Amino acid sequence: MIATVLLTRPVKQAERFAGALRDRFGATLPVLIAPKLEIIYDRVAAALALRGAGGVIFTSENGVEACIGADIPANLPAFCVGPRTAKAAGAAGFAAHMGPGDAAGLIATIAGLKCAQEAAPLVHLHGAHVTGNVSGALSAHGIPTRSAVVYDQRPCPISQQARRLLAGSAPVILPLFSPRSAKLLTGDLAVSQAPLWIAAISPAVAQAVNVHSAAELQIRVARHPDADEIIAEIAELLENGSFLEDGTSAG
Structure with missing residues (x-):
């Protein structure tokens, strides 16, 4: 068959x-x-989260999509989980940095980047349902990072x-x-x-x-x-x- x-x-x-x-x-x-699952974007939350951020973290393309239409500062660094997300972030107007493909690897990558340390504070834009604590891990590495929910994944x-x-x-x-x-x-x-x-x-x-x-x-x-x-x-x-x-x- x-x-x-x-x-x-x-x-x-x-x-x-x-x-x-x-x-x-x-x-x-x-x-x-x-x-x-259906993705529901909160573009207002995304726009508010970008205020005061020296850089953003994306662990999915959905976080990038939530920012479409927001006022994105020129050359705002975006640290992205993998190539597809980095490509989307670049197209949206961010200065994209590509990670190795998983959240744990992205945390290690950001922690080792001088430009990330200089850009802080960072904000991790993510969905309502996540695995792990990216912002907490980076803050523990001495890179101040906050977290913002900018979309939901509804069943x-x-x-x-x-x-x-x-x-x-x-x-x-x-x-x-x-x-x-x-x-x-x-x-x-x-x-x-x-x-x-x-x-x-x-x-x-x-x-x-x-x-x-x-x-x-x-x-x-x-x-x-x-x-x-x-x-x-x-x-x-x-x-x-x-x-x-x-x-x-x-x-």
Whole structure:
């Protein structure tokens, strides 16, 4: 049977990831977008948070998006978790500095940058649900940093089409990008009858998966916490468990 990739990320991120899947596998791999989260931006909070900041910290593109339309001072440094966020920050008018791809690495990078120390105080613009304490860690390193919530990640029900997919007999490939997303899907996955092939972005995400009813369960963890590695794990799942519609392998 042909596997379908089920994308439960917010719409913008899901559509971009679907495009990356098409680039890798072509149009033969079925993809269904059924968001479990909706991003709600607080642009007023973002504009207020920028006041008095010598630099900003972004651990996702959503923080950058919340600043669109705000009065961004020229050359305001933005310390970004990875390349995609740095690109978005640069396009928004910030002087972007790229981190290694994860929050812990970003903290270490900022702590070692003289320009970050000189720019302080910094402000970490983030969502209502975060893992870790970036501002606290940097303040402990002697770089005064405050924290501001500038968007929310609100749960929403997945589509009926997604529910039917999970209740079917064909394999479902489910990329997961955060522990919270994995936990929010617990109720949906609890009644899943389809074989589930999960590609988790980190061990913490894999540990948050709670599935008991699936006909088959495979969980693979990305070697590095980024979208390209998730796609690599999807390729492995396809290679081991299925083939694309035209009969060619995922490799």
